[in-house]
Amino acid sequence: MTLNLDEYFNAYASDYSYYKGGSWCYEDGCLYRGLIALYGASGNRQWFSHMKRLVDGQISDNGELRGYSIPEYNIDHILPGRALIALYKADPQPRYRTALDHLLRQLQSHPRTSAGPHWHKLRYPHQIWLDGLYMALPFKVEYAALIGDNALVDEALDEMLTGLELTFDAQSGLFRHGYDEERLQAWANPQTGLSPAHWARSIGWLCMALADTIEVAPPSEKRDALSQWFASLLVRLEALRTADGRWLQVIDQPQLDGNYAESSATAMFAYAFIKAARLGVKNRDAAVGIKALTSLEENALKPNASGRIVLQDICCVAGLGGFEGNYRDGTPAYYVSETLRDDDIKGVAPLMMAHAERLLAVADVSEQTARIAS
Template sequence: MKHHLQWLALSSVATALASNNNNDNTSCSTRPYSTWMADSIISRGQGIAPAELTSSIYLQIGVVQAALLQLLESPLSSTLRCAQHDYRSHVRQGTKSIVGQLLNASEDTQYPLDRLSLGRGLLDEYLDTSTSSSDKQTAKSALDTLHKSIGLQPKNQWGGLWYFTYPYWSYLDGMYSYTAFESLYTNAFNPSGVLNKTNDIIYQLDLLWIHCIDNNTDLLFHGYDASVTASWAQPITGASPMVWGRSMGWYFMALIDWLEENSSITRTTLWNHILVRYLDFAAALLKTADPDSGAWWQVLNYPGREGNYIESSGSAMFTYGLYKGERLGLFDNDVDKYKKAADKAYNYLIDNFVVENQNGTLSWNGTVSVCSLNSSATYDYYVNQPILYDSVHGSAPFVLASLEHEISA
């Protein structure tokens, strides 16, 4: 059995992976899980768009880029010393593979809000002094176009953003990409507008909270139909009936990332509003964690029901969010309780979802494929969607959770 406190020996096969152009790893005899999984993702060519695009590729690229860029920004020198690939180069490759799809604001609205997750990589490229002038111009054009597309995004009668092309449907999923993009873009190009933009972000987050709160778990249902015409829509709120782990995971990561990225307005009324949301959901996650494993169910409002199972992507996202809240000092006197919960969940992720391959890479198991409200949205639907192997929806959040664990160790 693997244990989360181990720093694992680098195998001779793994050392044959492409060397990092920016880091000398010759002195690295042990490897943290964060870089080991990140290198494995890169070795599989993930985080780069294939020739035939699907609507899910935007978020796949975006979450891989987020993980790699957070590794690059890590205060742990040992993390990058152990890297076997050039992370910034891989981010650039991912951006190059998709940027041509992002240069028409009207057409961008035909993609999910997940398209906005690409903003982090684009902004990093734009701000990097080593970027060529032509690539810098392309990155800025894509950023501006994505920003413009938010204004063109269809909205419901309350101003809530449609997640995709399904009329009047808003999902939790889109908040991870939306909140980060709006925050990063405004901080970079219109810092005087941060407070106004924060009001917009809070409004979108709160519309979902108002319509989707589940009073039994204190978490949020997957989404809502503002027209209340979908077969699954609750008659008053329009909410869907299931609290899906990964959708709540995207929302939870949106909150904690926003709190860190907006430290310049720390302890203002607006910042505190999002902090309260984060703390409420963190407390609810401790209550809904499986008592045996410490991890979280695929459908959170039906724990232990026949067919339900512990799902790896949502569990990795929640673990990341709890560790990060601890690092940022958000739990005050309850820090030990949340640290213990994150450690227990992380230990379970290592023991049950990480797979060591003979070629020296790591694989990741137990991640459900895409669950859409363009379905029956029943319990049976959620628990019978395929389980994917090496899905970056799970492995990239595991990189993020591992990095936070390693910082806190």
């Protein structure tokens, strides 16, 4: 069977059901990011139309977001706001701006750690998670550009740099999923406050946060510092690939019983490597990301029992602390115990983004070849 990613993505978006019944959530926001990336790379209006149809189904005429409440203080809810920015730029309806202002008000009052970055959620107090950096900070920079607020850009870059410093594990050269500044959680190291393992997707969220922030932020010393962090992390990640060019669920423990090549993280890293090369991040080559994307196509996109192509080997969800009656201790054994789900949006959306970056890379090579020939 010949795989056509555009057909796969179009069928996925056409059949997509809101992840949480239509309530405003980050999972839907991941899809919107993928569709925006495809539209930007290809110019094919169908991707923008899918995104607009779905977002419009979650927002009222007066700009209220379905199921959204500021006092919940869930940092995840900020991510889909990037779709509102794209929609407002294309069609400046007041309801899009009103909804954006709701999200900005959340960030203005969202609790913060003493070092500056926001708590991950109200129910996860005093904690920074890598995924939260992706959920909030590229939005801040994009929204700041929309309204011309240079102070908000500076704030976002400071938060990203602080988040990197607090979650970095110097011994491994990697970042830990979570940090508890109060050392109250059982998963938190009493000395460092860090969670105990390196979960690939959490580092994938971080890579996408760095790529997207560097792309949008204006030139500055802080942006340069983020690029240096990003370049160093990509060097370390390149050394941790599997033989076929993917990455493991617990990224630095190949001997761990039950460890496996996880598709969402692999797609995120593919996106990060290809985009880093486009952005001119030091010594980065798109080839690592393109190989990872090709490996996903060859090894993880397979027909299911009904014959439909699906993306396999996606960790459905993983976190830290109490959730649905269980305590997630953040150990390597915990991460490999979490359920896998075919075609989960947290894998499909980064696959869309990585494919979009590959399209841009191919177009750039073609343009350079044409210039040389002329």
